[in-house]
Amino acid sequence: MPVVSYIEAIKTAMEEEMERDERVFILGEDVGKRGGVFRATEGLYERFGAKRVIDTPLAESAIAGVGIGAAMYGMIPIAEMQFADFILPAVNQIISEAAKIRYRSNNDWTCPITIRAPYGGGVHGALYHSQSIEAIFANQPGLKIVMPSSPRDAKGLLKAAIRDPDPVLYFEHKKAYRLLKEEIDNNEEVIEIGKANLLQEGADITVITYGLCVHYAKEAAKELAAEQGIEVNLLDLRTIYPLDQEAIINAVNKTGKVLLITEDNKEGSIISEVSAIIGEHCLFELDAPIKRLAGPNVPAMPYAPTLEKAFMVNQDQIKQAMLDLALF
Amino acid sequence: MTVKTITMPQLGESVTEGTISQWLVQVGDVIEKYQPLVEVMTDKVNAEVPASFSGKITKLLVEEETTIDVGTPLCEIEVESMESTGSNHPEMEHNHEEISSTKEINTMKNRYSPAVLKLASEHQIDLDSVQGTGMGGRITRKDINNRINQTKQEQKPVTETPSSNTLTIERSTSILADKEIPVTGMRKAIATNMVKATSEIPHAWMMIEVDVTNLVRYRNEEKDQFKQSEGYNLSYFAFFLNAVAKALKKFPELNSSWANDKIIQHKDINLSIAVGNETELFVPVIRNVDEKSIKGIAKEIHVLAQKAKSGTLTHQDMAGGTFTVNNTGTFGSVQSMGVINYPQAAILQVESIVKRPVIIDDMFAARDMVNLCLSLDHRILDGVICGQFMSHVKAILENISGNTTPIY
Numbered sequence: 001m002p003v004v005s006y007i008e009a010i011k012t013a014m015e016e017e018m019e020r021d022e023r024v025f026i027l028g029e030d031v032g033k034r035g036g037v038f039r040a041t042e043g044l045y046e047r048f049g050a051k052r053v054i055d056t057p058l059a060e061s062a063i064a065g066v067g068i069g070a071a072m073y074g075m076i077p078i079a080e081m082q083f084a085d086f087i088l089p090a091v092n093q094i095i096s097e098a099a100k101i102r103y104r105s106n107n108d109w110t111c112p113i114t115i116r117a118p119y120g121g122g123v124h125g126a127l128y129h130s131q132s133i134e135a136i137f138a139n140q141p142g143l144k145i146v147m148p149s150s151p152r153d154a155k156g157l158l159k160a161a162i163r164d165p166d167p168v169l170y171f172e173h174k175k176a177y178r179l180l181k182e183e184i185d186n187n188e189e190v191i192e193i194g195k196a197n198l199l200q201e202g203a204d205i206t207v208i209t210y211g212l213c214v215h216y217a218k219e220a221a222k223e224l225a226a227e228q229g230i231e232v233n234l235l236d237l238r239t240i241y242p243l244d245q246e247a248i249i250n251a252v253n254k255t256g257k258v259l260l261i262t263e264d265n266k267e268g269s270i271i272s273e274v275s276a277i278i279g280e281h282c283l284f285e286l287d288a289p290i291k292r293l294a295g296p297n298v299p300a301m302p303y304a305p306t307l308e309k310a311f312m313v314n315q316d317q318i319k320q321a322m323l324d325l326a327l328f
Numbered sequence: 329m330t331v332k333t334i335t336m337p338q339l340g341e342s343v344t345e346g347t348i349s350q351w352l353v354q355v356g357d358v359i360e361k362y363q364p365l366v367e368v369m370t371d372k373v374n375a376e377v378p379a380s381f382s383g384k385i386t387k388l389l390v391e392e393e394t395t396i397d398v399g400t401p402l403c404e405i406e407v408e409s410m411e412s413t414g415s416n417h418p419e420m421e422h423n424h425e426e427i428s429s430t431k432e433i434n435t436m437k438n439r440y441s442p443a444v445l446k447l448a449s450e451h452q453i454d455l456d457s458v459q460g461t462g463m464g465g466r467i468t469r470k471d472i473n474n475r476i477n478q479t480k481q482e483q484k485p486v487t488e489t490p491s492s493n494t495l496t497i498e499r500s501t502s503i504l505a506d507k508e509i510p511v512t513g514m515r516k517a518i519a520t521n522m523v524k525a526t527s528e529i530p531h532a533w534m535m536i537e538v539d540v541t542n543l544v545r546y547r548n549e550e551k552d553q554f555k556q557s558e559g560y561n562l563s564y565f566a567f568f569l570n571a572v573a574k575a576l577k578k579f580p581e582l583n584s585s586w587a588n589d590k591i592i593q594h595k596d597i598n599l600s601i602a603v604g605n606e607t608e609l610f611v612p613v614i615r616n617v618d619e620k621s622i623k624g625i626a627k628e629i630h631v632l633a634q635k636a637k638s639g640t641l642t643h644q645d646m647a648g649g650t651f652t653v654n655n656t657g658t659f660g661s662v663q664s665m666g667v668i669n670y671p672q673a674a675i676l677q678v679e680s681i682v683k684r685p686v687i688i689d690d691m692f693a694a695r696d697m698v699n700l701c702l703s704l705d706h707r708i709l710d711g712v713i714c715g716q717f718m719s720h721v722k723a724i725l726e727n728i729s730g731n732t733t734p735i736y
Contacts, residue, residue: 203470204470255469256441256443256469257469283442284442284443284446285442285443285446285469286441286442286443287441287442287443287444287468287469287470288441327462327463328462328463328466328468
């Protein structure tokens with residue numbers, strides 16, 4: 001099996017889907033000739049031509065709007081936001097149009113668009129290139145949000161997003177692009193949207209997270225298992241909206257001690273909602289207060305390397321939080 | 329050469345302390361792993377503490393007759409093998425640290441999480457008896473789960489001796505010449521159990537008179553032969569247990585126990601029998617009496633009585649009783665009111681067999697008579713069912729012969 005990086009997995013997923021279905025096309029800033037600023041669409045312009053890999057003006061609202069319109073007319077667009085931070089001009093299109101069209105038209109119209117956007121910090125990107133913006137969209141019924149944590153998931157979830165009959169936001173961590181590599185089968189795996197993934201079972205504590213934090217949590221758990229014999233039950237949410245309640249409840253009930261991790265600011269984040277689900281369903285299984293590890297409530301990712309480091313949730317913090325919870 | 333310490337182990341759930349009754353080794357003895365070191369008496373059992381490793385005893389840290397907490401160091405052993413010390417030592421030290429640190433700051437000991445409270449109430453676990461391993465001595469969900477698994481492994485005794493420290497005893501002032509006997513171990517457990525049984529159970533009593541002339545004749549015919557071939561006595565008590573087991577089979581209502589919101593009717597007939605020495609009372613159990621011959625029962629009575637005398641009854645020997653039969657007749661008693669062995673439903677006292685004039689067919693006859701006294705938990709049982717039970721026991725006993733009740 002070939003070793004594939006996170007970004008290669010994304011490219012391969014798009015390539016395979018474009019090959020499979022002629023209606024699939026890509027639009028975004030610099031996605032064509034340039035192959036994307038991160039090279040996520042490298043070679044696709046050459047292979048599929050300018051009609052299926054479309055360079056757009058610097059106008060995110062238009063990228064989303066054009067995509068939504070095309071989707072409603074039967075195309076299957078993959079719209080790329082160059083950085084998730086830039087999605088904000090497109091919010092009106094996404095929330096007011098894409099999310100609601102099926103409901104508003106009483107099932108007459110659908111909008112099978114996928115919007116890809118690189119999120120996350122730790123790459124010296126500062127304010128406009130580091131944000132986690134998933135929480136903005138995570139209370140909009142009609143939308144689905146997936147955030148893959150590994151190359152395999154990146155490929156399988158992107159394929160599922162493209163094939164989904166409704167709008168899906170696909171947030172990929174830009175630091176994961178070349179950091180995460182793994183062997184992937186060449187088969188056509190499609191990972192179901194809406195289902196969380198229990199990565200490893202353990203009896204001591206439950207950790208629930210998503211995106212790049214899954215990688216850190218996995219590494220921290222490995223260290224703790226070797227050093228302290230602490231077994232971590234690790235749940236990767238995969239789809240962060242709507243949440244897989246059943247998997248969350250089961251994972252929590254297994255240990256009664258739960259650590260929730262996100263790179264986003266703490267208040268009003270995805271894990272706040274996870275915490276509410278646990279509070280509603282798991283009271284009598286809880287053996288410790290629900291613990292949240294998240295970015296501080298600071299407006300943006302700082303540029304100074306020291307401050308950026310302080311802002312980002314990292315493996316050491318996760319390990320310490322896990323240990324504290326296990327000892328509680 | 330490394331010196332290692334052996335500590336007082338936890339001898340059964342809810343046991344928090346024990347009294348050193350006798351050292352089985354001396355300083356200077358070279359001992360093997362698992363060799364018994366010391367006899368410890370707890371409020372539940374007498375047990376021997378085995379050595380955790382081989383080596384030479386260098387120090388005994390506790391004197392006989394002292395009562396110590398679980399975890400207290402008992403003795404020191406000089407261990408020879410370097411390899412085993414290398415692997416064990418840090419672990420031991422680690423454990424020590426944990427124990428001492430939890431003792432110092434048990435600030436979280438009484439903070440219970442919802443999960444712990446739920447599990448404890450579901451499995452009726454006394455949280456005071458659980459050693460917490462969490463932060464500040466907090467009892468974690470894992471601690472409770474471990475306890476539940478541990479209890480399951482011990483095959484879940486039906487009679488759980490309540491924790492001994494629930495009872496506070498007011499000390500009365502005493503004159504100098506009076507002898508003060510500390511209430512510890514078995515005495516304390518008996519006291520606690522009796523208070524619980526008499527204060528909680530609404531007792532009612534019933535007595536019947538049974539003509540056991542046939543039984544006496546039958547047993548006298550067989551006893552010498554039996555003693556010769558088996559080596560122990562063919563006691564009357566075995567026949568009484570046999571009759572009670574048969575009657576319990578017919579009236580399972582009496583073979584039950586009280587569990588607050590429900591009555592548990594037991595399938596197995598496990599008879600607790602009271603045996604004692606000068607200072608103590610034990611209630612070991614003969615299991616599945618209904619499946620055993622008179623010989624089998626007599627043998628078990630013999631074995632358990634020997635164990636009681638030598639103080640070697642184990643927790644296992646005393647667990648799981650469903651009904652108690654008490655041989656009060658041994659002392660010549662002809663009538664008594666027994667206290668129920670909590671949480672069982674009833675206790676039967678077998679009084680002494682006495683020859684008495686009885687009128688049969690308008691004629692005086694000299695017959696062997698015995699009184700059977702039943703104490704019943706009136707929450708579980710009523711007079712009618714107990715009356716029927718007693719009549720049935722009577723009928724069985726009065727019809728005993730070689731045909732109805734073979735010894736083998």
